[in-house]
Amino acid sequence: MTRAHQTRILPERFEKTWEHWLTGIRDWNVSRQLWWGHRIPAWYCPDGHITVSELQGGPAACGACGRPAADLRQDPDIFDTWFSSGLWPFSTLGWPDATSDLARYYPGSVMETGYDIIFFWVARMVMLGLALLDETPFETVYLSGLIRDPYGKKMSKTTGNVVDPLEIIDTTGADALRFALIHGATPGLDQKLSTARIENARNFANKLWNATRFVLGSRPASIRAGSPRRDPDAAHLGPAERWIRSRRAATIEAVDRAIGDFQFAEMTRALYQAIWSEFCDWGLELAKVRLADTSLPEAAREATWWTLVEALDAYLRLLHPVMPFVTEELWGALPRVDDDPDLLIVADWPAAEERDPAIEAELDAVIELVGGIRNARAEAGIPAASWLPVHVAEPMASGPTFQLLHPAIERLSRSRPLVIGTRSELATAAPGGLVVIAGDLEARIEIRQDAGVPERDKARLEKELAEAEGFLAAANARLANVEFVAKAPPAVVAGATARAAELIELVARLRARLEA
Amino acid sequence: MAERELDKAYAPADVEGVVYERWMAADVFAPDGAGSRADGSKPPFVIIQPPPNVTGSLHLGHAQRTAVEDLMIRHARMQGRPTLYLPGLDHASIAAQFVLDGILAKEGESRATLGRDRYLERMREFVERTRGVILGQQRRVGASADWGRLRFTMDEGSARAVRHAFSRLYRDGLAYRTEALINWCPTCRTSLSDLEVIATPTTGSIWLIRYHLINGAKGSPKPGEWITVATTRPETILGDTGVAVHPDDERYSALIGQRVSIPFVERDVPIVADHVVDRAFGTGAVKVTPAHDATDLDIGRRHGLASIDVMNDDGTINDQGAAYAGLDRFAARTRILEDLAAAGDLEAERSHDLVLGRCQRSDDIVEPRLKTQSSFERRRSPTEPSP
Numbered sequence: 001m002t003r004a005h006q007t008r009i010l011p012e013r014f015e016k017t018w019e020h021w022l023t024g025i026r027d028w029n030v031s032r033q034l035w036w037g038h039r040i041p042a043w044y045c046p047d048g049h050i051t052v053s054e055l056q057g058g059p060a061a062c063g064a065c066g067r068p069a070a071d072l073r074q075d076p077d078i079f080d081t082w083f084s085s086g087l088w089p090f091s092t093l094g095w096p097d098a099t100s101d102l103a104r105y106y107p108g109s110v111m112e113t114g115y116d117i118i119f120f121w122v123a124r125m126v127m128l129g130l131a132l133l134d135e136t137p138f139e140t141v142y143l144s145g146l147i148r149d150p151y152g153k154k155m156s157k158t159t160g161n162v163v164d165p166l167e168i169i170d171t172t173g174a175d176a177l178r179f180a181l182i183h184g185a186t187p188g189l190d191q192k193l194s195t196a197r198i199e200n201a202r203n204f205a206n207k208l209w210n211a212t213r214f215v216l217g218s219r220p221a222s223i224r225a226g227s228p229r230r231d232p233d234a235a236h237l238g239p240a241e242r243w244i245r246s247r248r249a250a251t252i253e254a255v256d257r258a259i260g261d262f263q264f265a266e267m268t269r270a271l272y273q274a275i276w277s278e279f280c281d282w283g284l285e286l287a288k289v290r291l292a293d294t295s296l297p298e299a300a301r302e303a304t305w306w307t308l309v310e311a312l313d314a315y316l317r318l319l320h321p322v323m324p325f326v327t328e329e330l331w332g333a334l335p336r337v338d339d340d341p342d343l344l345i346v347a348d349w350p351a352a353e354e355r356d357p358a359i360e361a362e363l364d365a366v367i368e369l370v371g372g373i374r375n376a377r378a379e380a381g382i383p384a385a386s387w388l389p390v391h392v393a394e395p396m397a398s399g400p401t402f403q404l405l406h407p408a409i410e411r412l413s414r415s416r417p418l419v420i421g422t423r424s425e426l427a428t429a430a431p432g433g434l435v436v437i438a439g440d441l442e443a444r445i446e447i448r449q450d451a452g453v454p455e456r457d458k459a460r461l462e463k464e465l466a467e468a469e470g471f472l473a474a475a476n477a478r479l480a481n482v483e484f485v486a487k488a489p490p491a492v493v494a495g496a497t498a499r500a501a502e503l504i505e506l507v508a509r510l511r512a513r514l515e516a
Numbered sequence: 517m518a519e520r521e522l523d524k525a526y527a528p529a530d531v532e533g534v535v536y537e538r539w540m541a542a543d544v545f546a547p548d549g550a551g552s553r554a555d556g557s558k559p560p561f562v563i564i565q566p567p568p569n570v571t572g573s574l575h576l577g578h579a580q581r582t583a584v585e586d587l588m589i590r591h592a593r594m595q596g597r598p599t600l601y602l603p604g605l606d607h608a609s610i611a612a613q614f615v616l617d618g619i620l621a622k623e624g625e626s627r628a629t630l631g632r633d634r635y636l637e638r639m640r641e642f643v644e645r646t647r648g649v650i651l652g653q654q655r656r657v658g659a660s661a662d663w664g665r666l667r668f669t670m671d672e673g674s675a676r677a678v679r680h681a682f683s684r685l686y687r688d689g690l691a692y693r694t695e696a697l698i699n700w701c702p703t704c705r706t707s708l709s710d711l712e713v714i715a716t717p718t719t720g721s722i723w724l725i726r727y728h729l730i731n732g733a734k735g736s737p738k739p740g741e742w743i744t745v746a747t748t749r750p751e752t753i754l755g756d757t758g759v760a761v762h763p764d765d766e767r768y769s770a771l772i773g774q775r776v777s778i779p780f781v782e783r784d785v786p787i788v789a790d791h792v793v794d795r796a797f798g799t800g801a802v803k804v805t806p807a808h809d810a811t812d813l814d815i816g817r818r819h820g821l822a823s824i825d826v827m828n829d830d831g832t833i834n835d836q837g838a839a840y841a842g843l844d845r846f847a848a849r850t851r852i853l854e855d856l857a858a859a860g861d862l863e864a865e866r867s868h869d870l871v872l873g874r875c876q877r878s879d880d881i882v883e884p885r886l887k888t889q890s891s892f893e894r895r896r897s898p899t900e901p902s903p
Contacts, residue, residue, distance in 0.1 A: 029698055030891060031698075031707060031887075031888075033706040033829070034609055035613070035627070035636055036609050036612050038678040040890055041678075042693065052682065052686045053679075054676075056675075056679075077889075079678060081606070081607065081669075083678065083681075084607070084670075085567070085606060088669065089564050091667075092604060092667045093602075095677055095680075096676065101665075104560060105602075108563060109560075111563075112585045114581075120711050144581055155575065165574060165579035172528070174658050175528065177657070178658065182580075182583055185584055209526035216522065321589075321590035324590060325532045325536075326528070328535045328538075341551075343551070345544050345660065346544050346593065348596065349591065349595045
């Protein structure tokens with residue numbers, strides 16, 4: 001272990017090259033016969049003596065023989081530019097003076113730079129930091145990759161594929177550019193940047209904007225405009241609200257872990273998924289039904305609204321480091337608590353929260369069912385707007401969740417009436433209807449027997465069966481692998497076993513439907 | 517606090533500038549700014565920004581770096597850590613000169629016509645313009661940097677740090693001045709570090725050339741007696757101060773200690789025996805040019821041979837080069853080969869794979885040259901074991 005190894009290098013595979021360079025180095029010639037740079041502070045006297053001086057105007061006399069300054073000639077050379085850059089981590093903090101900045105902020109936390117200059121620069125900063133301050137200048141080196149064009153070509157003026165960041169900012173906004181760049185950022189790896197990725201990031205910003213506008217616009221009349229943010233009343237939380245809160249906790253956990261591991265691309269993926277695919281696609285849709293349900297007590301609708309505000313507040317905080325502008329603007333429009341500052345940039349990072357695994361599992365099933373009904377209808381060519389009667393077999397173990405979400409499921413799957421019964425009742429209900437198998441839940445969609453529908457539905461079920469059989473084969477192969485069973489963590493093996501059991505059940509049920 | 521109304525559609529251009537101004541006005545970027553909510557009991561989080569070169573505008577790579585750094589900074593700031601994001605600019609010595617030289621060339625000027633003071637004046641004007649562009653771009657990307665602590669690698673603080681560092685390293689014996697073989701770029705007209713030289717494999721030639729033996733006493737050539745040397749750089753013949761063979765090479769054992777005449781410059785030099793010579797290379801006899809080759813410099817030092825630099829800074833042959841003085845090194849190579857052929861002293865030319873050093877900046881072929889340089893000893897610092 002050498003002192004240069006007190007610095008952690010990301011990605012770790014660069015530590016090998018680093019080691020190689022540090023052990024195989026030649027002396028560093030720093031003289032440059034250029035003009036633009038720091039002149040070497042060495043003065044020569046006609047008798048051949050060298051006087052090195054740190055005084056701004058040079059030495060008063062030759063250090064060896066005392067000849068006056070007028071007889072001395074300064075070295076015409078300047079330093080290699082990497083010499084002053086090598087002092088950068090501490091010269092910026094006031095070194096060589098013992099400033100309070102130097103005491104407080106040296107060594108730095110992270111040095112983020114391109115992997116192409118690890119030796120030119122990073123190694124020299126470490127070398128000079130150790131030689132002059134006896135301490136490595138940073139804890140972690142994060143090496144970024146290069147940005148390449150969509151075809152993987154290096155951007156260069158000669159190729160003519162250089163993209164000006166300001167042009168992207170002008171057309172799509174800085175947040176979209178930042179999101180796209182971070183989304184593709186893996187330490188030490190180059191990334192291809194496409195217009196599609198930037199547009200996707202811009203759509204994400206728009207989605208967030210519209211979601212916030214929707215939430216602000218759906219405030220129940222019983223809550224006064226400008227009210228400070230309140231925690232939702234726990235006594236009035238429905239399954240959807242509990243799910244939104246649990247997923248918020250899960251996202252905080254995922255983002256914290258990603259940042260801790262310097263996996264910033266993973267951070268953007270977690271947030272994109274949580275905000276768009278969960279909160280907007282399902283959270284807001286489920287909440288809409290409850291907010292519009294005047295049969296519910298006022299307190300229940302208020303709890304729904306405060307749940308949305310609470311989730312949005314957390315998501316804006318979590319997304320702020322990636323998309324600072326739009327999050328700042330939107331957060332400024334949300335209700336706040338007294339402890340909150342005026343600006344998101346200095347607001348508190350969300351604290352970790354307890355998750356609710358039971359409600360997450362139940363809502364997963366509901367989401368799968370609604371998705372399954374939508375998919376079956378679409379494949380059968382049923383117009384999206386039409387309402388159809390649906391029979392659902394409620395799983396034995398389910399609590400009140402399904403009943404409580406009845407109005408939402410009905411609305412989101414265009415199922416009317418939505419009849420809930422047992423599995424045996426289902427067998428006789430809606431003969432010839434579309435069959436939907438979603439996890440533990442099973443549904444029948446009543447349809448008029450138009451020509452072609454049964455064939456299309458059979459084709460869909462066959463496709464689903466083939467898919468399930470494929471997954472099952474893969475799961476069995478994995479479990480048959482002695483290596484895997486012996487070496488994988490027990491929890492992983494247990495998970496794979498459970499998954500295989502689920503698939504066996506699913507295949508059996510799909511086969512049964514097809515044969516009926 | 518009253519909530520703001522949101523426009524129907526998101527227009528980044530209407531929001532970003534206003535939001536950035538709001539942050540600036542609130543003084544929230546600096547760890548000790550008026551709007552900071554940092555908790556002094558928490559560990560600071562510090563990123564000293566890699567200073568972008570002042571040579572032009574920022575590209576996407578810069579934008580990505582800024583985005584990643586700013587992400588970490590904003591996260592730490594929201595955690596309540598005293599968070600410092602210190603921005604800066606790099607004077608980019610050789611890169612900046614390369615750019616400015618290009619601009620000057622279009623005006624019919626050069627480093628030589630302007631002289632040091634006026635050249636540096638032009639450089640400061642150039643840097644002043646690019647500086648504004650670069651800082652503006654970083655703000656557009658959203659960098660929440662502490663602009664009050666902005667630094668430049670050529671400001672007085674950096675100059676002091678450089679002087680102090682060099683003085684200390686010199687005093688401690690880690691910096692020294694010595695005559696050493698350096699990598700010279702004739703286009704940039706400076707020496708380069710090894711890292712700035714790109715090793716480029718290429719197919720070139722190896723030429724076999726006759727050096728005539730001379731009578732020790734009379735100093736006149738012995739007619740019909742020669743030693744054939746192999747070289748890939750015939751232009752350096754002008755700086756040859758010896759011929760070397762392997763001491764165990766029986767083909768040449770009788771010639772060791774004899775003298776030969778260097779073509780064109782008619783320099784009388786010895787044939788020396790040195791273990792470093794590769795008997796399988798060419799004819800097994802090599803010319804020795806201590807001022808232009810690292811191995812030759814070592815041989816020269818072991819055998820007391822002089823070092824003669826035959827090149828000007830721009831890559832032309834200097835007045836050591838007899839009739840070839842003033843010619844570019846490659847024109848000189850061609851002429852020398854023609855003249856050797858005419859004299860019947862060019863025995864053969866063979867194809868040969870070699871590795872050329874090229875300047876990272878200009879792509880010019882780098883020439884090894886002997887110069888007095890300041891250097892830092894590397895071995896003693898970073899790999900020293902932990903105490």
